[in-house]
Amino acid sequence: MKAVSKRVVVLLSLLAVVVSTALAVSLVARLEAPASIRDLGKYYIANTRRDTSSPEAVTAIVWDYRGLDTIYETLVLYMAIMGGLAISTIARKVALKTRVGLTSITRTGTRIITLLIATIAFSIALHGHLTPGGGFPGGSALAITAMLIIPVYTLQSLLDYGVTSTRLVATRGLALTGLGLVAILPVIRGLEAVTNLRFYPSHVAGMLISGSLWFYNFFEFLAVASGFAAVALYLSIPEELYREEIERG
Amino acid sequence: MSEVIATLILLTVALLLSVVFVYYTITEKDLLKAAVFSAGQSICYAILLHAMAAPDIAMTYLAVSVGLYSALLVFVISKTERYEA
Amino acid sequence: MEGFVYALFIVVLVVNALMGIYGIVFRRSLVKKLISLTILSDTVFVAIILVGFVFKHPVVPPVYSGVEGEEKFLLEHASDPLPQALVLTGIVIGLAVNALIAFGIIQIYRLTGTTDAKKAIRVLVEEVMEE
Numbered sequence: 001m002k003a004v005s006k007r008v009v010v011l012l013s014l015l016a017v018v019v020s021t022a023l024a025v026s027l028v029a030r031l032e033a034p035a036s037i038r039d040l041g042k043y044y045i046a047n048t049r050r051d052t053s054s055p056e057a058v059t060a061i062v063w064d065y066r067g068l069d070t071i072y073e074t075l076v077l078y079m080a081i082m083g084g085l086a087i088s089t090i091a092r093k094v095a096l097k098t099r100v101g102l103t104s105i106t107r108t109g110t111r112i113i114t115l116l117i118a119t120i121a122f123s124i125a126l127h128g129h130l131t132p133g134g135g136f137p138g139g140s141a142l143a144i145t146a147m148l149i150i151p152v153y154t155l156q157s158l159l160d161y162g163v164t165s166t167r168l169v170a171t172r173g174l175a176l177t178g179l180g181l182v183a184i185l186p187v188i189r190g191l192e193a194v195t196n197l198r199f200y201p202s203h204v205a206g207m208l209i210s211g212s213l214w215f216y217n218f219f220e221f222l223a224v225a226s227g228f229a230a231v232a233l234y235l236s237i238p239e240e241l242y243r244e245e246i247e248r249g
Numbered sequence: 250m251s252e253v254i255a256t257l258i259l260l261t262v263a264l265l266l267s268v269v270f271v272y273y274t275i276t277e278k279d280l281l282k283a284a285v286f287s288a289g290q291s292i293c294y295a296i297l298l299h300a301m302a303a304p305d306i307a308m309t310y311l312a313v314s315v316g317l318y319s320a321l322l323v324f325v326i327s328k329t330e331r332y333e334a
Numbered sequence: 335m336e337g338f339v340y341a342l343f344i345v346v347l348v349v350n351a352l353m354g355i356y357g358i359v360f361r362r363s364l365v366k367k368l369i370s371l372t373i374l375s376d377t378v379f380v381a382i383i384l385v386g387f388v389f390k391h392p393v394v395p396p397v398y399s400g401v402e403g404e405e406k407f408l409l410e411h412a413s414d415p416l417p418q419a420l421v422l423t424g425i426v427i428g429l430a431v432n433a434l435i436a437f438g439i440i441q442i443y444r445l446t447g448t449t450d451a452k453k454a455i456r457v458l459v460e461e462v463m464e465e
């Protein structure tokens with residue numbers, strides 16, 4: 001009991017110090033909150049509909065005004081996941097022993113929740129140029145379903161469905177190829193590499209797709225989802241296989 | 250006027266709660282409990298991000314920090330030791 | 335009132351960052367170091383978005399919704415979209431690097447049998463010295 005109350009005492013004194021410092025700073029230094037955003041932000045908000053035909057300023061900055069930064073960031077993501085998968089490969093293929101998943105109540109609940117999460121993930125990813133969202137949150141949400149399915153149904157059932165790690169890595173490679181193609185295609189007509197409205201149409205069949213932004217969001221969604229699902233698969237291979245591998249040298 | 254005060258109270262409560270969660274995360278010996286406290290701190294930061302009118306970031310931050318980091322930490326803890334020191 | 339909340343914001347973010355740095359330097363378990371690293375980077379992201387926040391009453395995200403005459407309203411009352419775009423990139427890169435660190439921690443545990451930083455380094459150095 002003494003250790004618990006010592007932590008609580010330290011915590012309460014920390015909170016008191018924080019609040020009193022804030023009071024002192026706000027009274028003595030006359031801190032004033034800023035009243036308007038910077039001029040560069042105002043330029044982006046004022047011109048985003050005309051330059052990129054997308055009413056969402058953040059997606060327009062991420063994929064159009066500063067699109068090259070995002071392409072490089074996708075490359076960094078790819079390298080990091082490749083490094084992680086390279087550490088945890090096993091030389092020979094073994095069949096996993098059959099294990100038992102969780103109870104049927106958990107399974108039914110997981111089935112419903114996984115369906116909901118998958119629907120929401122697709123919606124977030126494909127509406128990225130109209131509302132807040134985009135490729136990254138959608139891909140992460142879909143990867144969460146993989147991390148949910150593996151403990152509840154076992155890993156073997158996921159592999160039986162055909163979702164092996166090789167296929168996930170192949171999907172990731174194809175999605176990244178698509179991303180690179182969308183970025184490089186304008187070079188055919190002599191424009192620079194990551195251009196949006198001068199090459200791609202802004203409306204297709206009456207619907208607003210904002211040029212290449214929709215395609216970028218879709219390919220990024222596939223790449224992120226399959227990359228992190230592969231990470232989840234490799235993380236849940238049981239430890240005995242690795243111990244045998246290390247003992248054999 | 251009451252809306253302004255409600256937003257300011259929300260910000261204050263979320264900030265102080267995040268200090269509590271960070272303190273408990275750093276000083277906890279059981280790593281599984283530390284992972285849960287870290288998820289609580291992420292929820293407080295997501296409330297802050299929503300109150301600062303950044304919905305894109307709040308959505309990404311929730312999916313990544315509460316979803317993926319917690320699952321990743323539970324996987325790592327189950328393969329290594331559970332208690333620190 | 336708003337001055338107090340702004341000062342509290344800055345003080346709380348500084349305290350969280352300092353606690354995160356304390357966790358990285360002075361805690362011995364590798365997993366605790368990883369958790370403290372995520373706390374530090376999240377605090378820095380929130381501090382960046384605080385730069386683009388205006389303390390007025392109706393603050394809205396920088397998204398058009400098709401209403402007439404919205405541009406003037408958004409120029410006055412919207413939050414800054416540029417720090418949000420930078421933080422989005424930062425979150426994704428942080429996630430990838432933390433996943434790589436997690437794989438590294440598991441591999442160190444397999445090779446040395448411990449996740450204590452000092453003991454693991456000692457075991458690895460002894461193995462190298464033996465060769």
